[in-house]
Amino acid sequence: MLNPQTTDIQFNGSVGAVAISLGLPALLTVFGIVLNSQSPFKSGIPFPFDWSFDRIANAAFDKNTWIAYTTYFFGFVVLDQLVPGKYIKGVVLRDKTQLTYKINGLNFILVIVTVLLARLYALGSLPELEFIYEHQLELTLTCCLFSFALAVFVYIYSFFPLKTPNGLGTNDRILAEPGNSGRVVYDWFIGRELNPRIGSWDIKLFCELKPGLVLWLLINVSCLYSQYLQHGTISDSMLLINFLQGFYIFDGILNEEGLLTMMDVVTDGFGNMLAFGDLALVPWAYSLQARYLSLNYIDLGWPYCAATVAIAALGYYVFHSANQQKSDFKQGKLAHLKSMKTVTGSNLLVDGWWKLSQHINYLGDWLIGLSWCLATGFNTPLTYFYAVYFASLLVHRQVRDDEKCASKYKQSWDEYKARVPYKIIPYLY
Template sequence: MEAPRVPRTTELEFGGTWGAACLTLLLPASTFYLLLVSRTAGASLLSLPPFPTFRSLWDPTDLGLVLAWIAAQALLAQAPLGKVTEGTPLRDKTRLQYRINGCHALGVTGVVLGAGLAGGLRLSYVYDHFLQLAFAATLVAFALSLILYLKALVAPQNALAPGGNSGNPIYDFFLGHELNPRIGSFDLKFFCELRPGLLGWAVINMGMLMKEAELRGSPSLAMVLVNGFQLLYVVDALWHEEAVLTTMDIQRDGFGFMLAFGDLAWVPFLYSLQGHFLVTHPHKVSLPAAAGIVLLNGLGYAIFRGANSQKNTFRRNPNDPRVAGLRTIPTATGRRLLVSGWWGLVRHPNYLGDLLMALAWSLPCGLTHALPYFYPIYFLLLLLHREARDERHCLRQYGLAWREYCRKVPFRILPYVY
């Protein structure tokens, strides 16, 4: 039987072709603008810092370091460690297999990094060459996106992404033309989703901590809080790596520039903006304030992890004792919608937890500058857009059942507010 063909994408997102073209240029430009502003004395978002030349950004050594980092993580991802699990059913009802060994990769990376530090590795090099490393990662993201698009042109038609099959090369390059591009059994999207960028984020934060220790004798409490909160997020993501298989990124989005740049450049170099900011703009956090921030991050994490674990457990096995007693709404597709537990509180409780944690990551930087709050502001806009995309998809997929769910759970992210 012939596999079902992916229909042409008719509903274009992000402003269509022009929006995709603008974002392809705007995202890298925004990254460097924010990094440059972070290093200025005033750290004002209204200032226009001097933009570096290509010669000052281009460093073959740093490009080699970025490529070596990605290659090392790719080898660890393919190592015969951990377990092999199946993803959700594809359009042709088949399931792809994925090796789940993120925690093993984290452990090996930590041991190697610790040995390097004991042997005199100067991790503050990351701060000193931050712009050059970010530029190298951007070049890699563009190159990978081009390879992915060209690969998709010769891929089977049923392997294309529902959202990136418009026929317009600019739009499909940005959104991702192929759903699950692979080299043999190596899944490129799954690998990039959590490994080089997420682990890179943790290493970059450590580099910022080491740079602050070099400059001031020891890392500040603010820097320790930022490192600790964000390391918890990274460890949690890798510990629950299998859960990413049920996310929108893996199930519905193609792998193009949007995800490639996000995974390889945006996440490691902008999500670490608070640590980068604190190197140049130290801030003293009192112990009572630190305790309050820790409690806020803990609350956000509890909501985030509880909601995501409940959803993933239910999607994989609705009869699991941990979720079997939850109330549900049947749909015409045969799937059921959770209408109690975390998902009976608001429609996207995981987003609420994410936003509370994002705020906690920025508060150690103080309240005198807006720059460290770029992440929670950006993340709020991202999640609002993502929530709208998810609402449209669920309405198309579940119809009247989704309307019934929305009636029973009227609030989207924040109870009694939105």
């Protein structure tokens, strides 16, 4: 069967989907109220803010913000089509076909940076950055509502007939195995269709990388720009967070091709979970550190900054070298490393980085995120949200992967776990 019925319901089904879909936007709204230019957050002054319904409603439906964001999003869609790139095949799908993806992240980001620098040179200022900084709450709520609307669109779109080149018929969209339960709210949340596309434009890959990541970068730079306008100087903490997160963003965009083998693209459908995560959560939760520092001028000193960079560098080393080792092994380049044969005939790596834990790359990724939190010092727990959130996300991914592998490898998976007992952190978890 091309599209089997979903039997493994996650997040407690529709109840959990609704709770997450309402709870996370509410959390981002709190961040937007607490950290914005109109309501400076200072540790020791917990909640001197305007929480009124009228303020939130006005911010959510601000006409100028909606015009600005939709222009930004659909402008990026057009730019994505125009900017040249290379074309590569994705993984083999259930109907034995492979989708073709346009990989143009490097050229795309170069165009964005060039345009911003040209406008700075021509105008002597960047009104776009000032707009972002002055409309943080409005943009937060706009991103939340836009992601909801996009999830509704792709859910409805998944029911439209599709002519495919393999001749399977007119209703053979490939649905995501986790998102074909028949429960409307749950499938809308998880994502019903695996790879929703309009023509050759892949909605999921586009949202995974470009609009959310670039907005995150612009938010950070807007905070740096605002601090300079306010103080005439830039704190070392602000420079540090822009460097650490800017490097991460550019690294992600430059490694766009790697997304094609990730769980988000290979197995997950595109619904509200990914749309909200890509378009709202990433830019407005991951930028907490820069937004806090724009309101609190903090100099950390070079020894502290150097130690924070060292933690980030360690994280990058673990993350990239472990991923590269696994990739090389799959390509048959590391025959000297120990592996074990599974009942499916494939081999699982149990040597090198991958004898330390089943997801040693997750540890590296978490260390990178921890370095961002450390860049704000220890004045408030607010800026450590990412470290806690990302740890819970990685544990959830590990649990999902464990269930998937247990189903796929049967008794071989028990043997593998006996040889590599630690899940993420060696000798601890």
